[in-house]
Amino acid sequence: MNKLIITNDFQKAIEEIPHNELFLRDELKMEDVQDIKRTAYIAEKNKKIILIAAKKYNIYAQNALLKILEESPKNIEFIVLASSKHLLLDTILSRLALEKRTYESQKADIKIDNITNEKILELLQKDLEKEEILAILKELLKKDLNEEQLKILNDAVMMIELNIDPKAVLSLIMLSLKVKQ
Structure with missing residues (x-):
């Protein structure tokens, strides 16, 4: 049965989910879908699982x-991985069984006393989701x-x-805290 797995950590999900092709x-x-089709139509005697994982799914x-x-x-x-079911068309969603896999995010140990530009850049380079950034702010x-x-953190x-770009908010907060030192 084909399914959609919503996850907050692609790497962990990929490691856990048995698959033959990734x-x-x-x-x-479109060119990726052509590759997927070529792979899928290679005759198989045994079950073959094709795992498709993308941060964005082009409508075409x-x-x-x-x-x-x-x-x-x-x-x-087919197993499709996505960070949100809203990334996919309703017609795709209706053909896939839905499963959710949420992983504990690694808490960032941020020391407010010595925030450096390098630490801010390192944090922003991580592919953090909205929930992970909220968790960091709540830890702070x-x-x-x-x-x-x-007040800065509460704001x-x-x-x-309010769905303002989480990375922009995180950079603003880190720089604000750095200036207030």
């Missing part, structure tokens, strides 16, 4: 993928902060909950 992309495009690629999901070749199972709220730092949490 298509890992930043954005799934999704439409091309739809046919093979509807009529999968014999012994072929537990630290021994002055009133102004608390940042509200901005993220």
Whole structure:
């Protein structure tokens, strides 16, 4: 049975999910779907699992993928990984069983006393999701902060909950805390 797995950590999910073929992309495009189709139509005696993982799914690629999901070749199972079901068309969602896999995010140990530009850059280079950034901010709220730092962090949490770009908010908060040192 073909399925969609919603996950907050692609690497851990890929390590856990048994598969024979992996298509890992930043954005799934038409040429990727052509490669997936070629791989799927290679005759197999035994079950073969094709894992498709992308941060973004091009709408044209999704439409091309739809046919093979509807009529999968014999012994072929597709597993699609995404960070949100909202990245996929309703027609794709209706053909896949839904499963969620949430992994504990590694807590960033941020020392407010000595935030450097390098530490900020290192944090921003990680591919953190909204929930992970919220977790970092909530951990910072537990630290021994002055009133102004608390206000900055509370404002940042509200901005993220209002769907303002989480990385922009994180960079703003880190730089604000750095300036207040």
